[in-house]
Amino acid sequence: SRVRFKEAFDAINERFEKVFPRLFGGGKAKLVLTEEDNLLESGVEIVAQAPGKKLQPVELLSGGEKALAAVSLVFSVFLYHPSPFCILDEVDAPLDDVNVDRVNEMIREMSMFTQFLLITHNKRTMEICDALFGVTMDEPGVSKVVQVDLRRAAELAA
Amino acid sequence: SRVRFKEAFDAINERFEKVFPRLFGGGKAKLVLTEEDNLLESGVEIVAQAPGKKLQPVELLSGGEKALAAVSLVFSVFLYHPSPFCILDEVDAPLDDVNVDRVNEMIREMSMFTQFLLITHNKRTMEICDALFGVTMDEPGVSKVVQVDLRRAAELAA
Amino acid sequence: MRIKKLEISGFKSFSDRTVLTFEEGLSAIVGPNGCGKSNIVDAVRWVMGEQSARMLRGRSMEDLIFGGSDTRGAVGMAEVTMTLDLTIGTVPARYVDYSEIQVTRRAFRDGTSEYFIQKVPCRLKDIADIFVGTGAHSRAYSIIEQAKIGFIVTAKPEERRTVIEEAA
Amino acid sequence: MRIKKLEISGFKSFSDRTVLTFEEGLSAIVGPNGCGKSNIVDAVRWVMGEQSARMLRGRSMEDLIFGGSDTRGAVGMAEVTMTLDLTIGTVPARYVDYSEIQVTRRAFRDGTSEYFIQKVPCRLKDIADIFVGTGAHSRAYSIIEQAKIGFIVTAKPEERRTVIEEAA
Numbered sequence A, B: 001s002r003v004r005f006k007e008a009f010d011a012i013n014e015r016f017e018k019v020f021p022r023l024f025g026g027g028k029a030k031l032v033l034t035e036e037d038n039l040l041e042s043g044v045e046i047v048a049q050a051p052g053k054k055l056q057p058v059e060l061l062s063g064g065e066k067a068l069a070a071v072s073l074v075f076s077v078f079l080y081h082p083s084p085f086c087i088l089d090e091v092d093a094p095l096d097d098v099n100v101d102r103v104n105e106m107i108r109e110m111s112m113f114t115q116f117l118l119i120t121h122n123k124r125t126m127e128i129c130d131a132l133f134g135v136t137m138d139e140p141g142v143s144k145v146v147q148v149d150l151r152r153a154a155e156l157a158a
Numbered sequence C, D: 001m002r003i004k005k006l007e008i009s010g011f012k013s014f015s016d017r018t019v020l021t022f023e024e025g026l027s028a029i030v031g032p033n034g035c036g037k038s039n040i041v042d043a044v045r046w047v048m049g050e051q052s053a054r055m056l057r058g059r060s061m062e063d064l065i066f067g068g069s070d071t072r073g074a075v076g077m078a079e080v081t082m083t084l085d086l087t088i089g090t091v092p093a094r095y096v097d098y099s100e101i102q103v104t105r106r107a108f109r110d111g112t113s114e115y116f117i118q119k120v121p122c123r124l125k126d127i128a129d130i131f132v133g134t135g136a137h138s139r140a141y142s143i144i145e146q147a148k149i150g151f152i153v154t155a156k157p158e159e160r161r162t163v164i165e166e167a168a
């Protein structure tokens, strides 16, 4: 219904305005309705400004900045309506180390109320995890899973 | 013309059959014309078999395997018709360390006749390069370029 | 609700029965390219009721059943069981008395699928009902497929509204 | 033919004149997210004659001119000069007597573009002619855009043939 959509939109936008600058280390962003007076069909625009840069459409962001903006939005939705679990498949691939650490720090905090499963090749992400599952194909074509420690995980991901 | 297309197709396929197993550490792959008798319009299929696995359509490959298969094809085209220069923007992002090293080894060899510019966040790739250009935005929003050494490059990419 | 255990057998590259037990805290899944990490994500979406083979990176549902390797023949059945711990977080009303429930899905090469809750046959709808209102379902924004994180940013404005609608 | 030097000024995030000199061997371009690495790739495609703003990740050609930052105002002109070393590899017949040539492109906010070879005004076609037959041009398979490497594999068979055709 119209009212529930608007309520969710406002609440998520309020969180997005806080999460974006946290993950980008500054800047600002917000969600904008394309048709304020037609809540049942309106689209949602994202306007973002990376720290020190001009306000511009998200299309002009870099590859890593786009991934970071997307993560900011997903996390904002979570903060409004937590999901019991969240599975992220290599979302850290386009990010540099500073942004990986910021995202991971926030995941760590959110893991108090949401279960996270992280698929990654990034050793920095492995280091923040409590349990590591190593998937191997010692027998080519056949997957096996073993629980591993950090050192072994780094070898496997190599 | 028809003849030139067929000649190029056969020559590239011959190289692809060698490059794919080299980058995958085994397995086999080939290019197949969808319409043999219509060379002017025929599509090109890729059939690939990762080491130890069954022959299957490329859609079933994993994210990293798809990137590696694509790199194998691009390199095969280069071996047939070398380009004066090649720019790869973070093609190593989905690859694990073993595959990064295999790709980089081949780049090293090909750099005898093709100039390579590699954009990367991966320290293994930085290590094989002769010159490193660090791009910074010390003044937010304004890009500057400085030539850096490996240690400084690793910090910048962080 | 949280995922306590996953048992995968005959699904995609998991020819043998494979068990992942998830304790509290953050879990990472690691391994070389092509070893089967994203197949685990597909197993979760599938057992939650995903009906489209394309969403599971296959061409047909038969692509989801282990098709063989150099050393193994193809198998006839894929089965995934997900054990959910119901002692924490939101829980569907029907299952408040349970401390955990097991959801199972099976598929055969002839195209038939079977669904089970606590090993008792049920319908797909019964499984979907478990997740209604929790924010978790097979296509939820809480399962981000490999290389697709940028979608929300590059999608059209009308497409982005669904993320808000889901949470409303 | 190889790229000896790139001079970028007023193009995208490069407000000040920036010079990259490439020696023999492998070069890497590194730096944090959003610092301008992919903009360098766009600068190369642009100076080689790319006419579509979308291929350069902009909505209009005006998006290619430095639009300002917290500390700088927008500029009125974008200019990229690429110096090509012609002492190695294939060289277009017309330029066999040169050891190097400089190709320059400029764009202004009113939409006009200017092209130069050896600082002498020329047409876009003259620049395109330098690269004909070498395998390098603004949309060649030899320039792989970020996150697009998988395209060749996921494209339709008819689309894949263009890669072969280009090399034929």
Ligand SMILES: Nc1ncnc2c1ncn2[C@@H]1O[C@H](COP(=O)(O)OP(=O)(O)OP(=O)(O)O)[C@@H](O)[C@H]1O
Binding pocket: A141, B050, B053, B060, B061, B062, B063, B064, B065, B094, C011, C012, C013, C031, C032, C033, C034, C035, C036, C037, C038, C039, C040, C062, C063, C064, C065, C066, C067, C068, C146
């Ligand atoms: N039905 C099937 N039977 C056997 N193997 C299968 C089946 N379906 C998929 N596979 C195999 O699973 C592999 C892909 O696994 P997956 O996508 O999980 O890899 P991954 O660990 O995520 O790798 P990456 O790090 O590259 O993303 C493919 O190599 C494919 O051969």
Ligand SMILES: Nc1ncnc2c1ncn2[C@@H]1O[C@H](COP(=O)(O)OP(=O)(O)OP(=O)(O)O)[C@@H](O)[C@H]1O
Binding pocket: A050, A053, A056, A060, A061, A062, A063, A064, A065, A094, B141, D011, D012, D013, D031, D032, D033, D034, D035, D036, D037, D038, D039, D040, D062, D063, D064, D065, D066, D067, D068, D146
């Ligand atoms: N016309 C312009 N004026 C000013 N800045 C611009 C202009 N066009 C693009 N930019 C800026 O350039 C930045 C993107 O740069 P680029 O895509 O090269 O980053 P990158 O170094 O490749 O990052 P990543 O590692 O995330 O891929 C954006 O943040 C954008 O604000």
Ligand SMILES: [Mg+2]
Binding pocket: A089, B062, B063, B064, C037, C038, C146
């Ligand atoms: Mg994967």
Ligand SMILES: [Mg+2]
Binding pocket: A062, A063, A064, B089, D037, D038, D146
């Ligand atoms: Mg980039």
